[in-house]
Amino acid sequence: MKIGSYDLAANNLYADMQSMSNQAQNRIMSDSKVDRNVINPTSSNFADMLEKAIDNVNELGQTSKEKVTAFEMGDRNVTLADAMIAKEKSGVAFEATVQVRNKVLEAYQKIMQMPV
Incomplete structure (x- = not known):
């Protein structure tokens, strides 16, 4: 079953979610202006x-x-x-x-x- 451009089959849904998560993390990490504490402001040593x-x-x-x-x-x-x-x-x-x-x-x- 397809909704929009996403396939809702159980196997493909998980792969799509992982792909989107990786893309979002790569986009955040590639931005040199982003401080690590902005990503997780509660992180402390x-x-x-x-x-x-x-x-x-x-x-x-x-x-x-x-x-x-x-x-x-x-x-x-x-x-x-x-x-x-x-x-x-x-x-x-x-x-x-x-x-x-x-x-x-x-x-x-x-x-x-x-x-x-």
């Missing part, structure tokens, strides 16, 4: 994202340590609640980081066990 997350966890830990020390030294600007909340935020962030690390290691081990 995993290493950069991981570094930012670890820096954030480190910052939360430092803030927690500073608030606890300030409270222990008798600073009236830092309440017990402030110190406890900062400590909990730091602990939750650290635990989340450990869980991400565990999942990455688990995925790596599964990939390494795959037959080649």
Whole structure:
């Protein structure tokens, strides 16, 4: 069955879709003005994202340590609640980081066990 210039047979439909997809990608990639981030604006370097997350966890830990020390030294600007909340935020962030690390290691081990 034909509609327009496209054959709707099951085998030909898939081939036509692949052909159109390849043509569109080639057209986008051949345009030298197109930046890779325009094609997929959400793409980020995993290493950069991981570094930012670890820096954030480190910052939360430092803030927690500073608030606890300030409270222990008798600073009236830092309440017990402030110190406890900062400590909990730091602990939750650290635990989340450990869980991400565990999942990455688990995925790596599964990939390494795959037959080649």
